[in-house]
Amino acid sequence: MKAEGTVLLVIGAFFGVVAIVYWFWSGETSGTAMLTGAFLLGLLPGSYYLWWSRRMRPRPEDDPHAEREEGAGVVGAFPSSSIWPFVLGLSAASVGLALVFGSWTAIVGFVVAAAAVIGVIRESRRGGVV
Amino acid sequence: MTTLVTRPEAVVEPPEEAHGPSGLVKWITSTDHKVIGRSYTITAFLFFLVAGSMAIIIRTQLASPDNTIVSQHVYNELFTMHGSVMLYLFAGPFAFGGLANFIVPLQIGAPDMAFPRLNALSYWLYLSGGIIMLLGFVTTSGAADFGWVAYAPLSNSINTPGAGPDMWIVALVLTGFSAIFTGVNICATVFYLRAPGLTMFRMSIFTWNMLVTAILILIAFPVLTAALVMLWCDRHIGSHIFTVAGGGVPVLWQNLFWFFGHPEVYILALPYFGAVTDVLAVFSRKPVFGYKGMIFATIAIAALSTSVWAHHMFTTGTVLLPFFSIMSYLIAVPTGIKFFNWIGTMWRGSITFNTPMLFAVGFLVVFLFGGVTGIFLASPPVDFAMHDTYFVVAHFHEVLFGTVVFGGFSALTYWYPKYTGRMLNDFLGKISFWLMFIGFWVTFVPQYLLGEAGMPRRIAEYLPNMGWTTLNRVSTAGAYMLFLSVAVMLVNFVEAWRRPIPAGDNPWDAHTLEWATSSPPPHHNFYWIPPIRSERPVWDHYHPEHPVEREHPPRTGGDEVAAARSTARPDSRAQFGSAATARGSVNPEGPSHEPRAAGDPGDDHEGQS
Numbered sequence: 001m002k003a004e005g006t007v008l009l010v011i012g013a014f015f016g017v018v019a020i021v022y023w024f025w026s027g028e029t030s031g032t033a034m035l036t037g038a039f040l041l042g043l044l045p046g047s048y049y050l051w052w053s054r055r056m057r058p059r060p061e062d063d064p065h066a067e068r069e070e071g072a073g074v075v076g077a078f079p080s081s082s083i084w085p086f087v088l089g090l091s092a093a094s095v096g097l098a099l100v101f102g103s104w105t106a107i108v109g110f111v112v113a114a115a116a117v118i119g120v121i122r123e124s125r126r127g128g129v130v
Numbered sequence: 131m132t133t134l135v136t137r138p139e140a141v142v143e144p145p146e147e148a149h150g151p152s153g154l155v156k157w158i159t160s161t162d163h164k165v166i167g168r169s170y171t172i173t174a175f176l177f178f179l180v181a182g183s184m185a186i187i188i189r190t191q192l193a194s195p196d197n198t199i200v201s202q203h204v205y206n207e208l209f210t211m212h213g214s215v216m217l218y219l220f221a222g223p224f225a226f227g228g229l230a231n232f233i234v235p236l237q238i239g240a241p242d243m244a245f246p247r248l249n250a251l252s253y254w255l256y257l258s259g260g261i262i263m264l265l266g267f268v269t270t271s272g273a274a275d276f277g278w279v280a281y282a283p284l285s286n287s288i289n290t291p292g293a294g295p296d297m298w299i300v301a302l303v304l305t306g307f308s309a310i311f312t313g314v315n316i317c318a319t320v321f322y323l324r325a326p327g328l329t330m331f332r333m334s335i336f337t338w339n340m341l342v343t344a345i346l347i348l349i350a351f352p353v354l355t356a357a358l359v360m361l362w363c364d365r366h367i368g369s370h371i372f373t374v375a376g377g378g379v380p381v382l383w384q385n386l387f388w389f390f391g392h393p394e395v396y397i398l399a400l401p402y403f404g405a406v407t408d409v410l411a412v413f414s415r416k417p418v419f420g421y422k423g424m425i426f427a428t429i430a431i432a433a434l435s436t437s438v439w440a441h442h443m444f445t446t447g448t449v450l451l452p453f454f455s456i457m458s459y460l461i462a463v464p465t466g467i468k469f470f471n472w473i474g475t476m477w478r479g480s481i482t483f484n485t486p487m488l489f490a491v492g493f494l495v496v497f498l499f500g501g502v503t504g505i506f507l508a509s510p511p512v513d514f515a516m517h518d519t520y521f522v523v524a525h526f527h528e529v530l531f532g533t534v535v536f537g538g539f540s541a542l543t544y545w546y547p548k549y550t551g552r553m554l555n556d557f558l559g560k561i562s563f564w565l566m567f568i569g570f571w572v573t574f575v576p577q578y579l580l581g582e583a584g585m586p587r588r589i590a591e592y593l594p595n596m597g598w599t600t601l602n603r604v605s606t607a608g609a610y611m612l613f614l615s616v617a618v619m620l621v622n623f624v625e626a627w628r629r630p631i632p633a634g635d636n637p638w639d640a641h642t643l644e645w646a647t648s649s650p651p652p653h654h655n656f657y658w659i660p661p662i663r664s665e666r667p668v669w670d671h672y673h674p675e676h677p678v679e680r681e682h683p684p685r686t687g688g689d690e691v692a693a694a695r696s697t698a699r700p701d702s703r704a705q706f707g708s709a710a711t712a713r714g715s716v717n718p719e720g721p722s723h724e725p726r727a728a729g730d731p732g733d734d735h736e737g738q739s
Contacts, residue, residue: 003330004321007429011345014433022437026450030385031440038349038436049321060326068137068661071326075135078242078654081151081159085247089254092307093262096300099362100293120247 001062005049012042082123088116135241135654137325161246164651166253167232168549171542173257174224180264181215182616184208189573189609192602195594205590206275207267207294213278214298217398218305219260221534225401226312226347227256229541230340232549234316236644237337239325239662241654244318252311259304266294266301274298277588279391280361282372282383287365296365299358306355313347316340325643327662331425334642334665335418338425339404342432346393346400349436354390357383381448388439396435398530400428402537403468406490409544410472412640413487414479417666420471427464427471434461444513451510458508465501469494484638485559489540492567493532500528503578518588521581524574531570539566539619547633550626551649558622562615569611576601576608641666 019035022028060066094109151159157169188208191199200208235243243249266273271292276285280298283289320333320341333341361383363369370376372383411418418424438457440449472494481487503525507513516522539562546554580601585592592598636645645668647656660671669676 001321007330007341008345011429011433015436018437022450022453025453028385028450030382031389034353034386034389035437037353041349042345061324061328062330064327064329064332064663066326068326068659072137075137075241075323078135079161079246080653081156082161082247082250083159085161085250086158086254088251089258092255092304093258096258096262096304097297099300099366100296 001049001053001056001059003062005046005051005053008042008046009050010042012039012046015039015042079123082120084116084120084123087112087119091116137239137241137656137659161242161250162653163231163235163243163246163249164655166249167228167230169253170223170231170256171228171549173253173260174220174228177215177219177260178224179616181212181220182613184212184215186609186613188212189606191590192592193606194603195592195596195599197591200590202590203272203275206588207273209588210274210277210298211264211267214263214274214302215260216530216534217278217394218302219256219263221398221530221538222309222394223256223305224534224538225398226309226316226340226343227253229336229401229405229545230312230316230343233545233644234337234340235319235323236548236647236651236655237334237642238320238323238328239643239656239659240319240323241656243315244322245315248311249315252308252315255304255308255311259301259308262297262304263301266297269293269297271295279387280383281387282361282364282380283374285361285365285383286373296362299362299365303355303358306351306358309347310351310355313344313351316344317348320344325659325662328643328667331422332662332665332667334404335407335421335424335428336401336404336642339400339407339428342428343397343400346397346432346436350390350393350397353386354394357386357390360386381443381446384443384446385440388442389436392439392442393432393436395526395529396431399533399537400432402493402533402541403428405541405544406493406537407472407475408640408642409486409490409540410475412544412638413484413490414476414481415639416475416479417641417664418471419474419477420467421665423467424471427467430464431461431468434464441508441513444510445517455508455510459505462501462505469498484543485554485556485563486540486544486638488560488563489536489543492563493536493540496528496532496536496567496570500525500530500532504529516581518586519581520577520585520587523587524577524581527574527577531574536566539563544638545644546626547637548644548649548651551630551633552626553631553633553637554622554626555631558618558625562618562622565611565615565618569608569615572608573605573612574608576605580605636668636672639669639672641669643667646671 015035015038019032019039022035023032026032060070063070091109091111091113094105094112096109097103098106098109156165160166187200188205191197191205231243231249235241264273269292271294274280274290274295274297276290276295280295285295320337324333360369360371364372364378370378372378372380374380407418407424434457438454438461440454441458443449444451444454483491503521507516507522507525543554543559546552580598583598583601585596585598592602633649635648637649638645642665643659643662644651646658646660660667664670
């Protein structure tokens with residue numbers, strides 16, 4: 001986790017320096033705000049990873065000498081198929097079209113989106129079927 | 131069904147494939163990264179054909195002065211949609227949706243992306259966004275016609291009214307969210323699902339570049355989404371964020387857009403840099419030269435690219451010229467490092483010029499020229515003269531066509547065996563390459579000259595006495611050659627589909643983990659993963675005659691567990707060798723797996739860099 005955190009922190013630190021230089025040199029606000037956002041985007045997850053890396057043993061993927069056996073076992077639960085991403089995508093498009101045409105598609109979109117969200121959550125709880 | 135995925139220790143018997151849905155239901159419901167990756171690749175390629183056809187119409191219109199093949203209004207729609215479809219729907223999604231989705235989990239030994247259903251949602255948002263954007267053509271006002279950059283105040287509801295521009299905005303929001311979700315997914319996958327021993331500094335350069343691209347996506351796309359929401363508010367609910375009339379600032383749009391737009395160029399480029407790096411190493415039969423330098427250069431390019439957005443705005447007179455000029459020049463340093471490393475990778479290697487390698491070398495040449503003209507434009511005085519001329523059009527096509535199409539075709543032909551289990555025809559691939567390479571220069575060198583002659587971009591007609599006719603005709607002829615090149619590539623795909631040549635697991639004698647599994651890979655990817663002791667685990671296994679020079683000395687005494695394991699472990703290399711042979715991994719058309727004789731050129735350079 002140390003390398004991951006360091007990469008993010010280095011990127012964040014770069015934007016921090018650039019934001020300061022840019023602000024004092026140009027005095028322009030929108031660019032400074034966006035650079036500060038980029039700084040925080042590196043800082044927050046980067047320091048979180050680094051904080052964790054000091055509190056855990058190196059994972060097998062962090063250890064250059066790790067044997068394959070050390071990583072054997074359950075990696076995680078992966079759904080093979082699910083209809084809900086498709087439904088959620090359709091509902092998002094439906095809501096999006098309402099922003100253009102101001103029509104009833106927004107209501108349909110929100111109802112279908114709610115159904116899809118409920119479907120996804122139920123699927124996760126019971127192990128998932130199509 | 132959700133399945134608990136376990137990671138194998140050594141060779142295991144392939145389990146029976148679960149009976150899942152097939153056909154259309156499989157396409158709609160699958161959360162397998164390979165199915166989604168294939169869907170992304172095919173969809174993005176179709177968008178490439180659509181946008182390429184628009185380019186052909188544009189070039190045909192410009193072939194003669196005072197041409198009236200399309201009206202000025204339609205011409206505006208065509209160049210807007212050509213740029214938008216190419217950049218938002220082809221170049222980016224082809225890389226971080228198609229290639230990354232398919233390849234990154236395989237290269238790190240993962241069973242799938244970290245969030246498979248989020249991954250599927252990304253695809254559906256992308257597809258629906260793409261369809262909505264193109265449906266703009268069938269509205270009464272026509273599609274968006276304010277350029278792919280949608281500058282305020284041209285993009286407000288008075289100057290470009292109608293549903294088409296609104297559909298463009300909604301489409302970009304949808305595809306933007308798709309990109310953000312994919313960025314999160316790639317970061318989580320790379321951070322949490324790597325195989326044991328695959329430390330960050332053993333990942334392939336392609337995976338590294340995809341990680342950095344994902345971070346760039348997370349920096350850039352939210353800004354675009356926010357700007358689009360503001361634009362929609364200006365158009366529909368009477369806000370005045372970008373209109374002077376209500377106290378707004380039109381140039382703010384440019385600041386927001388280019389804070390997204392310039393990193394976007396590198397979001398498009400970095401994945402292909404990564405793919406080309408892998409291809410150059412494999413077809414030179416050498417490790418990547420300056421591996422860590424490459425990673426440093428990638429991170430440096432990403433960081434600098436987010437600090438140069440206003441070099442697109444030099445002529446607005448509102449930006450800090452020295453700051454953005456210096457930062458733009460600085461990008462040449464890490465890019466130069468990459469070039470030296472690419473050349474160093476090929477240096478004294480035993481190079482074979484298969485189709486992927488040809489496209490990769492073509493990329494090097496084309497992108498070099500695009501990069502050099504970019505350095506010209508980083509100088510404000512030059513930019514003042516060249517801004518909005520065909521010089522800029524030629525420059526960014528050289529950069530983007532060089533990376534996305536040459537790099538993309540290199541990646542596609544390189545990984546096509548892994549995608550499908552079939553080989554492409556190398557002869558047709560080479561014809562396609564040479565048509566493209568020659569056609570490319572014929573198309574874009576005249577555009578540099580036209581830019582210097584003062585031809586502005588985005589004009590539908592010009593007068594015969596301008597002296598631009600001949601150069602425009604040459605450029606159009608080059609565009610037709612490019613069209614022909616893509617047609618030959620399509621014929622190649624059809625041939626591979628009609629008369630399949632089995633590829634085997636590792637037809638290129640490649641280095642990285644995706645070549646350790648079958649082609650195409652089974653569900654959840656791996657029955658077996660080789661020990662990872664360098665950034666080339668598969669090469670290390672196929673070529674025991676080139677032992678790994680260990681960057682970390684092996685663990686010694688005191689670690690009884692490791693010692694016990696090492697004695698108890700079967701010789702999996704022998705098992706893998708026999709298993710690989712049984713699967714017929716040697717491809718008659720690819721480079722041989724036979725160990726080369728001692729003294730073969732390039733031997734000195736094998737092993738770790």
